[in-house]
Amino acid sequence: MNTIKTLISAALLAMMSLSALATDLKVGDMAPDFTLQATNGKTYQLSHFKGRQAVILAWYPMANTRGCTIECLSLVKDGALIRQFDVSYFMASVDPLADNLDFAKKTKADFPMLSDPSKETAKAYDVLNLFRVASRVTFYIDKAGRIAKIDDDINPKTAAQDIAATLKSLGMTPRP
Numbered sequence: 001m002n003t004i005k006t007l008i009s010a011a012l013l014a015m016m017s018l019s020a021l022a023t024d025l026k027v028g029d030m031a032p033d034f035t036l037q038a039t040n041g042k043t044y045q046l047s048h049f050k051g052r053q054a055v056i057l058a059w060y061p062m063a064n065t066r067g068c069t070i071e072c073l074s075l076v077k078d079g080a081l082i083r084q085f086d087v088s089y090f091m092a093s094v095d096p097l098a099d100n101l102d103f104a105k106k107t108k109a110d111f112p113m114l115s116d117p118s119k120e121t122a123k124a125y126d127v128l129n130l131f132r133v134a135s136r137v138t139f140y141i142d143k144a145g146r147i148a149k150i151d152d153d154i155n156p157k158t159a160a161q162d163i164a165a166t167l168k169s170l171g172m173t174p175r176p
Contacts, residue, residue: 024126027149031055031141032124037097038090038112039104046145049088054148054172055141056082056089056163057114059127059134063095063103067136071156072107078160079110086173089163093134094119138163140170 025032035045049055058075060068072091075082082089092114093100100113122128129135136156140149148170155162 025139025147025150027147029147030145031057031139031147032121034114034116034121034124036092036114036116036121038114039097039100039109040112042112044090044112044114046141049141049143050145051143054085054087054143054167056087056138056167057125057141058089058091058138058154058159058163059122059125060091060093060136061129061131061133063093063099063113064106067156068093068103069107071136071154071159072103072109072113074157074159074161075163076108076110078164081160081164082167084164084175085167086175087167090114092116092121094122094128094132140166140172142170142172 031046033046035043037043046055058071060071062068075091090112094116096117097115100115103109104113116122119128119132122134125139127134127137135152136154138151138154139147140151142148149166151166
């Protein structure tokens, strides 16, 4: 019985981290605006960045789970690689803010983690999966507010390095 529970739990966790099978959003589309609370006590609105700075929005399934912790720790450890570019970057989930606050504290996250408990923004970005959590998908949004890239092939261990490499390949502006 214990083995069956373990197998079911492992299967559920694996399926939760599966990328979205398809999205209605495409490269070149305007990114859906959002207003979300963050773990640093601020509220962020995508439209505030328009014309000012590119935005990286890295959706993850659930706070305090193995893969999400690995991804977050990558962004903590190698975040300097991302900060070389003129971008703001966020991890986002449909977790309540309290869960993300706990997660940010445990991982010592030095960047804002956004909470979308209403799931409206996750729906707008078409990342909500069968388990009603976000799939692991990263959106690269340029200064004009357009989607420059949608990455659904995320390696949690190298997330920060991969984001920095993508920013370079997209020709994103280095930080002044």
